[in-house]
Amino acid sequence: MSTFSFASLRRPLLAVALAGAASVSYAQGGKPECLAPAKPGGGYDLTCRLASNGLEQAKLLESPMLVNYMPGGIGAVAFNHVNGVRKNDPDLIVAASTGAALNLALGKFGRQYDASNVRWVGALGVDYGAVVVAADAPWQNLEELMADLQSNPSSVVIGAGGTVGSQDWMKAALMAKSGGVDPRSLRYVSFEGGGESLAALLGGHIQVFTGDLAELKPQLDSGTIRVLAALSDQRMDGVYAEIPTAKEQGYDVEWPIWRGYYMGPEVSDAEYNAWVERLQKLDEQEKFAEMREARGLFPMSKFGSDFDSYVKSQVEEFRGLAKEVGLVK
């Protein structure tokens, strides 16, 4: 069903825009390449385009960066590819996100792999999870929703764009857990991607949607939804300024969706550091900040060993969570 899947379309697809000269590609060796482990148009495409267009505009690369696609297994095919065929390719970066860390934790990239099988270069942007209800929903804040969940977990229908064990599900599960509710006792429905879930929320088929902040902008503007909580460590700016975080409402849940890159495990330190430096330089540019904002991402700025240890600790944390809810043994 993948052709009809909206899973890959959950981000507003600014991705396609701005590829610039990268659209004419020559496919020789020695050219920088970003591999999007998904079909064209999804979040990973966006991540690759962000790097490719940004680096192009900032003139941080000698030749334009190619963007290629390798869908399959929510990134597993590309992860295996890098670990098998292109271990030491100095010109290849692969798009990754929180979802990749989650899949590593769940063993979905293959049991033999974990976060140390690739070199984590850096993240250029981040989005945050959000707890969303329709504008006419009875709950005004997270506490009211939680009270209903605590008294009867199956009285509220929660929906989102992913299966059990996916990012969207984790958001719902963590939210429940923070209020002392067993994630297994929820009533949870998985759709194919954020678009379908949002339609189900607007149609009244589900009552709560655990989505991502940036994809909600059109609905926030038109006032058809209410965001009960942002799953970020502090409030965001602009249209999101009114949205309280879950933390400030007393529930310890955060769900950052970072957008970053990794390289093959046998890439030399010099090459790895060159990429780290390149991304860091890009991140400091004002023009790039505008570009990132246009794509609905917030600043992240984690690079090199800083990013590497961040991802590794995230994978550990997820593994613990997955064990707790019985997803892995």
Next chain:
Amino acid sequence: MWDFLFQGFAVAVSPLNIALVMGGALLGTLFGALPGIGPINGIAILMPLAYTLGLPPESALILLAGIYCGSEYGGRMSSILLNVPGDAGAVMTTLDGYPLAQKGLAGPALGMSAIASFVGSTLAIIGLTLFAPLLAMVAVKFGPAEFFALMIFAFASMSAMMGKDPLKTLIGAVLGIIIATVGVDSGTGVLRFTFDMPELYDGIDFVVLIIGMFAISEILLMLEHSFDKSSDKQMAPIGRVMVSMKEVLSCKWSMLRSGVIGFVIGVLPGTGASVASAVAYTTEKRVVDKEDTFGTGDMRGLAAPEAANNAAAAGSFVPMLTLGIPGSGTTAILLGALMLYNIQPGPMMFSEQPVIVGGLIASLYLGNLVLLALNLPLAGVFARVLTVPKWVLVPCIAMLAFVGVFQLHSDLHAIYLMLGIGIFGYLLRKFGFSLAPIVLGFVLGGLMEQNLRRALAISGGETGILWESALSIGLWIAAIIVMVAPWLLGRLKSKSAAAQ
């Protein structure tokens, strides 16, 4: 309230914009005609170009609309000429389109498909212009329970296709549904039938499936035909190239009905051109096919899916423009393009961004006109593909199949899978299966299972939810009618015959 449309046309008819829509339409036709390469590629490539060239937003959108319409037209060519559908919506087009080409009527068939596409799109764009905001509100009422009922209706409609060999049609549909279960289960995340191969986690890619099933098996069948001179089903020589007025008129009701069906299905987020063309084809087969000529090269059997899939393509703009929810992969890309220009789709867009909405809708009208004008005279030229000798044609098909799959996956496993599916498809065709029920089973089966389970997850296991709303009750009744009506009619007929 029509200001937006007038403003839109005023923008769209500037020389630059007309040139853009024509260029987009031509290029889109090329993208669409290549199997596996579709509007998503075209838009993904041209969007950045438009941005770098500094085109104003409405011009960029007009260019995109041209590509979008063009690829919808182009996708039919390989269905009709080669029996290889260019995309998901073009599968049903092969059923009567290819037999027409075999009869030497490739030119008229291409012309008819252009006209049907035009009628379907135009109907849908009118629907979009008039009712978009209203329809969007109805579309979201369509929840999992309603989708499940719609799938039941679609399967019930398929019984019209049973035709000569009902048993093999059924087996084909079941095989299709089985293929759709491969991959991560969308409810629980459990891996089904993936055999520890990450390449299979996302399920079998639709493009890989249809390219393998149709293109690779076609190569093998062509080899048989060229080898066995005695049974060589030579194509009839190309006769007349233009579609006749009589043919067009004989299809007028089929086109109109199918256009409406296609539009309605296209508006629903989560279904698309493939479901629309399947429902339209089977409906028409029931309604007009008294002599049982559908599937043997009936113009109406070509016009119905063509009108429907184009109408569905335009229908998917409704949720995109009014709710900011993409109804298909392509509209998702268009949505991205809108947002790049800082245009927020949503209920207010029609009043706040009249030039953009109007320009987009106006360019859809124009794009379709341009394509009709292009495709009618060119039908004869395209039909000449059939006069190309096999030894040129077959290497081209093989090359296109490989490139189509490779550019989507950058991965050889997908190509091996395509070849495997091709052998499977060839064997099934030798056993006398038709491929359409398999593909339909694949498309509908997955949706059916997912929506059934979603509905039951929502209700906490109460099956009552499946026939709770008026919409789903209506669909259930419709499903029962299409199943029972032919049988009842047959009974009545034989009774009245006996009475005489």
Next chain:
Amino acid sequence: MSGAADRVLSVLLLGLAAFIAVQANQLDVPFSYDPVGPKAFPMLLSGILGLLSVILFFRPGPGGSWPRGPLLLRLIGVLVLLGLYAWFFTLAGYLITTAITAAVLAWLFNSGPVKAVISGILLSIGSYLLFTYALGITLPWGAWLTSAA
């Protein structure tokens, strides 16, 4: 002989149905929010397929003509050729593999050797230019070039 082919098919399908049932039954489901779960649908399909294949066994259709002799060899030849095309697609690169495959295919379709070679080379270069420059699609150059560089 009538119906023999369909009988073979029905046995194969029955085997497939059994395989699906066994596989589906072995699924390990941590937990499911819907009462149906991931097993039920494949089990149901397996049941229907099994039933249909039993019917097919007892009511087979007329057997078609099956390829044999030189034709069968040629069919296998085409499949092997396509398999090799895939195998060498990224290794040797698009231009070379396409030219060779197209030439051999043309020859298998009775073109004559000279035409085959010329058409193969033209197709490969022409399509490469089209895809790369007009459609912006990346095609592999081949591993041998990459590693040399």
